[in-house]
Amino acid sequence: MKYGHFDDERREYVITNPQTPWPWINYLGNEDFFGLVSNSAGGYAFYKDAKFRRLNRYRYNNVPMDNGGRYFYIKDEDTIWSPGWKPCKTELDKYECRHGMSYTQIAGAKNGIEAETLFFIPLKTWAEIHKVRLSNTTSEVKKIKLFSFMEWCLWNAEDDQNNLQRNLSTGEVEVKGSTIYHKTEYKERRNHYAFYNVNAPIDGYDTDRESFLGLYNEFSAPQAVLDGKPTNSEAHGWSPIASHYIEVELQPGESKDYIFTLGYIENPEEEKWESKNVINKKPAEAIMERFNTVEKVEAALADLRSYWDNLLGKFMLDSNDDKLNRMVNIWNQYQCMVTFNMSRSASFFEVGIGRGMGFRDSNQDLIGFVHQVPERARERIIDIASTQFPDGGCYHQYQPLTKRGNDAIGGGFNDDPMWLILGVVSYIKESGDFSILDEMVPFDNDMSLAKSLYDHLTISFNHVVNNLGPNGLPLIGRADWNDCLNLNCFSTNPNESFQTTENNTEGSKAESVMIAGLFVVYGQEYVKLSRRIGNDAEADRAQAEVDKMVAAVKARGWDGEWFLRAYDFYGNKVGSDENEEGKIFIESQGWCTMAGIGKEEGMCEKSLNSVKERLDSDYGIVLNNPAFTKYVIEYGEISTYPAGYKENAGIFCHNNPWIMIGETEIGRGEEAWEYYKKICPAYLEDISELHKTEPYVYAQMIAGKDAYKPGEAKNSWLTGTASWNFYAVTQYILGIQPDYDGLKIEPCIPADWKGFTVKRQFRGAEYTIKVINEAGVNKGIASLTVDGKEIDGNVVPIFESGTYEIVVTMG
Amino acid sequence: MKYGHFDDERREYVITNPQTPWPWINYLGNEDFFGLVSNSAGGYAFYKDAKFRRLNRYRYNNVPMDNGGRYFYIKDEDTIWSPGWKPCKTELDKYECRHGMSYTQIAGAKNGIEAETLFFIPLKTWAEIHKVRLSNTTSEVKKIKLFSFMEWCLWNAEDDQNNLQRNLSTGEVEVKGSTIYHKTEYKERRNHYAFYNVNAPIDGYDTDRESFLGLYNEFSAPQAVLDGKPTNSEAHGWSPIASHYIEVELQPGESKDYIFTLGYIENPEEEKWESKNVINKKPAEAIMERFNTVEKVEAALADLRSYWDNLLGKFMLDSNDDKLNRMVNIWNQYQCMVTFNMSRSASFFEVGIGRGMGFRDSNQDLIGFVHQVPERARERIIDIASTQFPDGGCYHQYQPLTKRGNDAIGGGFNDDPMWLILGVVSYIKESGDFSILDEMVPFDNDMSLAKSLYDHLTISFNHVVNNLGPNGLPLIGRADWNDCLNLNCFSTNPNESFQTTENNTEGSKAESVMIAGLFVVYGQEYVKLSRRIGNDAEADRAQAEVDKMVAAVKARGWDGEWFLRAYDFYGNKVGSDENEEGKIFIESQGWCTMAGIGKEEGMCEKSLNSVKERLDSDYGIVLNNPAFTKYVIEYGEISTYPAGYKENAGIFCHNNPWIMIGETEIGRGEEAWEYYKKICPAYLEDISELHKTEPYVYAQMIAGKDAYKPGEAKNSWLTGTASWNFYAVTQYILGIQPDYDGLKIEPCIPADWKGFTVKRQFRGAEYTIKVINEAGVNKGIASLTVDGKEIDGNVVPIFESGTYEIVVTMG
Known part of the structure; x- marks a missing residue:
């Protein structure tokens, strides 16, 4: 049984049934800042070290599985739903999760509203972008309520789960405009804080878990969402969260975009404070400014795609499988x-x-x-x-x-x-x-x-x-x-x-x-x-x-x-x-x-x-x-x-x-x-x-x-x-082996394979290696040509630049 | 605002609103085997050490709070409910939790069915008793379905939450009759296992969490309960649980009792096995046998009450507060x-x-x-x-x-x-x-x-x-x-x-x-x-x-x-x-x-x-x-x-x-x-x-x-x-101080107190100490009599046996 399909063109796996047999995840980020994201937006972000600098609280092996993440709740009349199915688990009219190269896009639709969420970490950036597009596909004006939600981890993920007698007293936040800042322990030895921002005015917020969720509610039905209004709570100890509240009116056919930014900031000791107990927000505001329009976000996503084009361009196979x-x-x-x-x-x-x-x-x-x-x-x-x-x-x-x-x-x-x-x-x-x-x-x-x-x-x-x-x-x-x-x-x-x-x-x-x-x-x-x-x-x-x-x-x-x-x-x-x-x-x-x-x-x-x-x-x-x-x-x-x-x-x-x-x-x-x-x-x-x-x-x-x-x-x-x-299939089955003197070609394949082609970048040059197995052998090379000229042996020499056509005839 | 009241006669606190502002808990057990139990039956049991020998998996600081415990689900037609309100959170017609001295009784009622659950650990016993009484208060025959549920912790509670790459492969159980045995790692270095038994034939069971709950269901709505039938699953790795399933028919006015026993067994190395890979169950069966009737359970509870009568009889205050x-x-x-x-x-x-x-x-x-x-x-x-x-x-x-x-x-x-x-x-x-x-x-x-x-x-x-x-x-x-x-x-x-x-x-x-x-x-x-x-x-x-x-x-x-x-x-x-x-x-x-x-x-x-x-x-x-x-x-x-x-x-x-x-x-x-x-x-x-x-x-x-x-x-x-x-109020405010030569009496009280009486067992004798403060002083003793005879100073001598009336007149 399948729960989706590959979309090779876009380098994505497309999940169409949210109830995968285990959370199916993806990773965001490529340098210092990372995120894990499941097909229902579960997971968390961290800076460099998943133990010591975890941004979001996440509960492993929970009931239900994969509980907690970067959640969006939509309240449309009496219906509450999430674009990723979870946590609400309201049956959706449409669901699709696309895990791509360092980004994940999750779209859901219900009662004429489409919500498309895009998660990625721009290159060289300590922040996750959560872009939310809400569209009205009906012919009526729609008034809906959007709640964001995530729970802060108190940085050290091990302590966060075990040291409750301390942690329940330490949580601290600041709220300024549309940004919720998490500053637990910033007062003392930490030089870092986190923030969750949206690029639009908000109509309310919550920063205290109990105020938003209720003590006995599930993630599937937070009290504030049920009530259709936040409590503008300020967390002091207990469990700090970040939830924005936006009232959205959509004309028939209209779409609106919201860009949420979950970021991490380190400040030098002497620049920690704006004034007494007020954190220096300038570096956070600079990040928000970098991604506060759809155009900027799309440009950042394009950069990320180029990054992967480049990485994956080093070895490209064309087989008939x-x-x-x-x-x-x-x-x-x-x-x-x-x-x-x-x-x-x-x-x-x-x-x-x-x-x-x-x-x-x-x-x-x-x-x-x-x-x-x-x-x-x-x-x-x-x-x-x-x-x-x-x-x-x-x-x-x-x-x-x-x-x-x-x-x-x-x-x-x-x-x-x-x-x-x-x-x-x-x-x-x-x-x-x-x-x-x-x-x-x-x-x-x-x-x-x-x-x-x-x-x-x-x-x-x-x-x-x-x-x-x-x-x-x-x-x-x-x-x-x-x-x-x-x-x-x-x-x-x-x-x-x-x-x-x-x-x-x-x-x-x-x-x-x-x-x-x-x-x-x-x-x-x-x-x-x-x-x-x-x-x-x-x-x-x-x-x-x-x-x-x-x-x-x-x-x-x-x-x-x-x-x-x-x-x-x-x-x-x-x-x-x-x-x-x-x-x-x-x-x-x-x-x-x-x-x-x-x-x-x-x-x-x-x-x-x-x-x-x-x-x-x-x-x-x-x-x-x-x-x-x-x-x-x-x-x-x-x-x-x-x-x-x-x-x-x-x-x-x-x-x-x-x-x-x-x-x-x-x-x-x-x-x-x-x-x-x-x-x-x-x-x-x-x-x-x-x-x-x-x-x-x-x-x-x-x-x-x-x-x-x-x-x-x-x-x-x-x-x-x-x-x-990867090593076995590329170097020993396909047989493309980097070696001191060049690319050694030594395929060992099923006899009924007719051949394959590999594009390989190596030491500055680009090689198109066409392997022909008309002879129907498993192994052994009859001839090898470089740009049409036969060479001895099976090692393609080093050229340092340029493009080269290699033809390898097995036999 | 109150969520219940004291019942001093029974030495209980009675919770009548299940949505307490934080889980309100109690402790079971007095020697080697212990349990924590909340007012909605959340919590876990352990043997001696809560880290190394934890029986039940329990998730701290979860959403919702206090999730996981010894749960009972009742399916009555299309209604699913639990006697402790949680985990189902179905509104109950009646709810009452009585936390007493080392026992907790939780009763709920819905649609004419009453369910009374009693939790305690008998003296000198490595087992929790969960007695469930189901009563039909209607004038119709009622057919209901009872599911028990608890999740096994893989012994070491720290490893259990962190070492998933190992743990998800190690879980092992055995099922025999109405008993589910948890034997993870018993094969290797552990000489101990746990069991969960009910003293009645069962109509099915589950031992695999996902089979019972579903991967994406909450504890509030397990799939097997929704379906009205268990899957008779056998856990292999992943998460072992124990759930019994009993179909219960109750005549009008009829009550039935079920005694569940959650026990812990250690076997000597040479007696670990009954046959290859089959654990030696004799010691477990011996425990079940000790508590397999209501009479035996009531006798054990009476013993527990005597134990506390004795402990609390050492110091008894009678004040007008x-x-x-x-x-x-x-x-x-x-x-x-x-x-x-x-x-x-x-x-x-x-x-x-x-x-x-x-x-x-x-x-x-x-x-x-x-x-x-x-x-x-x-x-x-x-x-x-x-x-x-x-x-x-x-x-x-x-x-x-x-x-x-x-x-x-x-x-x-x-x-x-x-x-x-x-x-x-x-x-x-x-x-x-x-x-x-x-x-x-x-x-x-x-x-x-x-x-x-x-x-x-x-x-x-x-x-x-x-x-x-x-x-x-x-x-x-x-x-x-x-x-x-x-x-x-x-x-x-x-x-x-x-x-x-x-x-x-x-x-x-x-x-x-x-x-x-x-x-x-x-x-x-x-x-x-x-x-x-x-x-x-x-x-x-x-x-x-x-x-x-x-x-x-x-x-x-x-x-x-x-x-x-x-x-x-x-x-x-x-x-x-x-x-x-x-x-x-x-x-x-x-x-x-x-x-x-x-x-x-x-x-x-x-x-x-x-x-x-x-x-x-x-x-x-x-x-x-x-x-x-x-x-x-x-x-x-x-x-x-x-x-x-x-x-x-x-x-x-x-x-x-x-x-x-x-x-x-x-x-x-x-x-x-x-x-x-x-x-x-x-x-x-x-x-x-x-x-x-x-x-x-x-x-x-x-x-x-x-x-x-x-x-x-x-x-x-x-x-x-x-x-x-306790030390301050008894020894310095009430002023009853054990000393080398006897009981020193030195109250320091509000001037408007007229007095109080303490019964104190000390060095084998029993003293009734009546303190009179007609003088309206804070401190100071005018006279002290023992059985009517005045003595010098404020130290009641040691008598080693017998009962004595002490009158202390302040002034």
């Missing part, structure tokens, strides 16, 4: 940018107060957006590397506001250092900017310990070499990529988190075959890079270590039909046919086949065949099989989930692309493509009632074959799934 | 016991996930309940003292589950040690149990460092002596009783808490006159106690220190018309007429007058006159005056609140009794009594629409005279206000 086109060209890239902006902080599943930026997450996210904004990728790499420890270990997370490592969770995740190599290598291949290797980068944010970024890579590489276990495989530490495989943990206390409880790494024999594969993949990249910059001695040394690791995996990491996952604390095999449950895991199959370990001996093919046989399902590849049905204290959190969910045999979408890439490594284009389609949201649009999350973005997890309801997705938007799928 | 009687005899004592059980963890203002038990809070709470449960007071004292440091400083908080000090907040609050003397002395005076002084009590929970409790008191005393500032007054450390007066803090970062940010105590000159007064009061008690146990040398030494302190306060702590509050970091006066704002503070006036410092010189009277002139208001005594209108970085959090709220010139009810006691020290009975009535909730019942919180319990804070709306109360129930008011 609309779903593939829209994912590659629009939604997958868009999700990668959102993930870059948000990390894992705020979605409708992530409450925005918990996790910092992940070391490994951020490096992996980077491969999804580096082609769009390489300069920001560069900055991100330096930030990440700065939280590395001098021994090569890493803070597992860091805080975006301070950019410092998170002590609460610490380090010891032994895969972390390898991902830095991925990040740096991806950046250089895209940009050609080797100078980043010479950047002096601190350890643990201590500049006195700084070394070059290349040294950081060396130390990262060595961290694995220096931490090998009894089988010559990498010690796992606290955990590898799979945070829930806690081999040194042994927790019996339900009150403690597996991520932070004491780990018994001392004397542990726990080794990770996944890190071994990862080490071979990025160890080889480190060798190549070292050679590239003329450091042959280091390249030779590193290659020898990589070779040793390959040998170790073959000797001690192979179970006969697939790669082992690990050895546990006691040295017992994990992910072996010998085990009763958890015989096979996806991660080591992914990384060892990506690394090509034992390819000649048939290990890769066997491994991938085992994946197909044991892990594949209708909705994607599950993480492990059989699922754990009881708690295995030696394994930790993985075995705590019900079978089929999350890391316990769920379809953890992040790692499915590793298998896709593995398949392309052995040339199996059909298999790679089938795996791609199974978890790709656009292909799941027709089963939205089962899939539940948005058909335009990836979810972190889909319930696996052992689950109660296989196919049900959770945790959409903020997941490494986005970048890995 | 009903409001005073009901506060002293019922509600104030009840609140003290609730505060003892809950500390500051869970109310409708405290979300139950934040604060541990406070060192000073717990000692002060003790003076309100020590006469009721001295043996539990003894245990509490040992727990508290065990978190003291060897130098006499104290962890400011400790965790009730582990009884260990809370590292996150640490120590350094320099008043903390003195409160231990208050706690111990109060316990010994009540019980006569000097043996507690010989208990070996650890420091920082380390038994190898243990010393006797008396040694702890010595060390506490010395901690003040060893930490004096340049004026010979006690250094304040992080803060004294007023957590918000942060004289060593200087915070400019709004993201940090004043309670935990780094403090610059090194080199600080910040001294507290309040601690000085506190030291004199409890130092004198320490002297008396030392002398009492024959340690005269120590008594002499201590007395000399106390004398020095008295001299220091007179010399450096007096501002001319009142006592200074403190000296700040730089040695500047705080709470002086020299200051522009915050010229006078309540705390030092309270403690220095209680200590009688400078009484002879008229300082006490001047101080109290200044309180009356500058701090008193219609609704109580404000904390300071004038209120701070801007942030004073040298003072910290106190100046962050808007004027008139909380510590910034709010009426902080906890400290008003200090002034009442101070007034009795100088014999001003009228003033003490007026102060008592101003904040005493029973006297505020008629202004409930302003006061907002319950008219039967104290609130922590009432908005002060500088506030926007003076008189508005916040944070009811869990506040030291309860014990201090």
Whole structure:
């Protein structure tokens, strides 16, 4: 069942049934100021940090779901309705939500009134624009009442929900003209306030929640709206809100526009006040002035569209599969940018107060957006590397506001250092900017310990070499990529988190075959890079270590039909046919086949065949099989989930692309493509009632074959799934790979594809790459021409400017 | 305006209008298992710790307020209603909520059906009983549909609201017969589950929230109730709930009873399972069996009533003021016991996930309940003292589950040690149990460092002596009783808490006159106690220190018309007429007058006159005056609140009794009594629409005279206000003081009181104390007779058993 459709021309997903199986959301904002907005206008805005600078109060996992947002109420005689259906839930004559690139447009109609609302954050602006157009489609004069509504969050979202004994006394507002200012704690240490303005005279307002809503009313029926008049309340403590009231008269056929601006202001200490206890409103008024006409707002929206035209113009696919086109060209890239902006902080599943930026997450996210904004990728790499420890270990997370490592969770995740190599290598291949290797980068944010970024890579590489276990495989530490495989943990206390409880790494024999594969993949990249910059001695040394690791995996990491996952604390095999449950895991199959370990001996093919046989399902590849049905204290959190969910045999979408890439490594284009389609949201649009999350973005997890309801997705938007799928489909299925010397072209596609065309901007030039597969092969290139001239090999050279026609003939 | 009335006979407050100005709540449970229940059945249950073992999901500060609880829905033809009005909010023909001593009864009627619900936790039982009686008052046969509903919390209430990416995959239930079992994480480290049972066959059920409610329905209109049938859903992940469905046929005049049991079970590791993945239900079935008939439930309720008869029988006042009687005899004592059980963890203002038990809070709470449960007071004292440091400083908080000090907040609050003397002395005076002084009590929970409790008191005393500032007054450390007066803090970062940010105590000159007064009061008690146990040398030494302190306060702590509050970091006066704002503070006036410092010189009277002139208001005594209108970085959090709220010139009810006691020290009975009535909730019942919180319990804070709306109360129930008011009214106004040698009788009352009678159980005997004030004095005793025989002085001797008639004639 569908709840809408794609509008590829406008790069929008159009929702026509407001009762989506889960709130379907979008993100506003691209730099410092952000908003989440659902298909019924639920959500909130924040400045930089969703925990510390949240503008609107929002209640997660509420009843009803997605309660609270930027709401508009229309009172037309005795009918009360909202353009987004919620919160009123009055049946509408028309409803349409269009989620586009950083904007959302929600339109509703009732009894001859149309209300069209547009939400976006203009570029370089700390404010959300809410443009409301009201139209009278009847032949009568209509007099209606418009109420805006949002509830202020008292800045720190965690405190806001927990510290009521303080918060219920602190709320403060000012009202001036058509603007409601939220200034809680501005008197003291805060140098910032928020405002909600409308560009028209108002006929009243409310700033106190209870006065507007009533203590026992739902959002669906605020008392002031029922009464048809506001109370002009002034909030003092309790819960401050902002609600404007406008009486609107519309002639037949007439439309009126109102522009609401929800903004955030920081004032320097010496300019905080206009007079005693009266805040300095000048900077707020300047923002309002920038967007106080429809023309100005439309110009700002046009700028935003250009911004996205530019970003999405870097990679444009023309295949004969609309779903593939829209994912590659629009939604997958868009999700990668959102993930870059948000990390894992705020979605409708992530409450925005918990996790910092992940070391490994951020490096992996980077491969999804580096082609769009390489300069920001560069900055991100330096930030990440700065939280590395001098021994090569890493803070597992860091805080975006301070950019410092998170002590609460610490380090010891032994895969972390390898991902830095991925990040740096991806950046250089895209940009050609080797100078980043010479950047002096601190350890643990201590500049006195700084070394070059290349040294950081060396130390990262060595961290694995220096931490090998009894089988010559990498010690796992606290955990590898799979945070829930806690081999040194042994927790019996339900009150403690597996991520932070004491780990018994001392004397542990726990080794990770996944890190071994990862080490071979990025160890080889480190060798190549070292050679590239003329450091042959280091390249030779590193290659020898990589070779040793390959040998170790073959000797001690192979179970006969697939790669082992690990050895546990006691040295017992994990992910072996010998085990009763958890015989096979996806991660080591992914990384060892990506690394090509034992390819000649048939290990890769066997491994991938085992994946197909044991892990594949209708909705994607599950993480492990059989699922754990009881708690295995030696394994930790993985075995705590019900079978089929999350890391316990769920379809953890992040790692499915590793298998896709593995398949392309052995040339199996059909298999790679089938795996791609199974978890790709656009292909799941027709089963939205089962899939539940948005058909335009990836979810972190889909319930696996052992689950109660296989196919049900959770945790959409903020997941490494986005970048890995973009990376897999563009670089390994479509096969357009940025490399040091140019664009390497190596497609691996279904044999019945006749070809496709990609427009790619790379190092200043624009390439139109036409891939022809009349031969009906999966992989292999017969010829490659540049502007009609055949060249050797499959690497399109770097031209730095101009446009070039590339024709690639497979065969 | 009133929303109900007191029923003193039944010890109940009866709410007749469900739309109270704030949810008015009650507490269930007296030992390990507790519940909060509002007048519309909102709230939740928990086992021991409201954070780690919460049974029901509850959303604080929601819209509408107080959403979620133990709800019953009745579908009668097309009408859907709930006996507690909420959540349906269908207008009822009758509504009545009776909050009693550890039970709540809520009755509603609609269209000829009466539904009476009774909520309580039987003694020594880990379960809530919800008894539902449905009656048909019409002359027709009625067929109605009854749905129960509650939502499971996934145990850890903090994780439950924040860790959605995990939680939405972990929920697990089992259904067997008429019982729904909640077993999330039981598979792994938890040895506990919950259940919700009804003692009758059911006609269906739901365990999945979305199936029952619908994704977009409010609690007021669940989809299953609208449809008139459940979906028999089984929750897997997402949000598990428990809803029973029963089709009820009632003959004219017929009543039927249903007993619902919400229970908590812990199983030993080896008895967790009945069979693979099937939980061991035997202990749950045993609880159900204990309460599966109306007779058994009524017997359990009778036991609970006896329990309270016994507790409240320890002190019974008969005055000719009903409001005073009901506060002293019922509600104030009840609140003290609730505060003892809950500390500051869970109310409708405290979300139950934040604060541990406070060192000073717990000692002060003790003076309100020590006469009721001295043996539990003894245990509490040992727990508290065990978190003291060897130098006499104290962890400011400790965790009730582990009884260990809370590292996150640490120590350094320099008043903390003195409160231990208050706690111990109060316990010994009540019980006569000097043996507690010989208990070996650890420091920082380390038994190898243990010393006797008396040694702890010595060390506490010395901690003040060893930490004096340049004026010979006690250094304040992080803060004294007023957590918000942060004289060593200087915070400019709004993201940090004043309670935990780094403090610059090194080199600080910040001294507290309040601690000085506190030291004199409890130092004198320490002297008396030392002398009492024959340690005269120590008594002499201590007395000399106390004398020095008295001299220091007179010399450096007096501002001319009142006592200074403190000296700040730089040695500047705080709470002086020299200051522009915050010229006078309540705390030092309270403690220095209680200590009688400078009484002879008229300082006490001047101080109290200044309180009356500058701090008193219609609704109580404000904390300071004038209120701070801007942030004073040298003072910290106190100046962050808007004027008139909380510590910034709010009426902080906890400290008003200090002034009442101070007034009795100088014999001003009228003033003490007026102060008592101003904040005493029973006297505020008629202004409930302003006061907002319950008219039967104290609130922590009432908005002060500088506030926007003076008189508005916040944070009811869990506040030291309860014990201090009980202590002040019983020991200083009524003047019945437990002492080492007996009951000291020293009333200080309004001159127009003719007298009163108190029944007091003390050290095994029962005293009827009749106070006669025909003389119309405030204070002073002309004669005292025991069973007709006059005795010298005003101390009734200890008899250990029997009943005695005491007549006290004032004059």
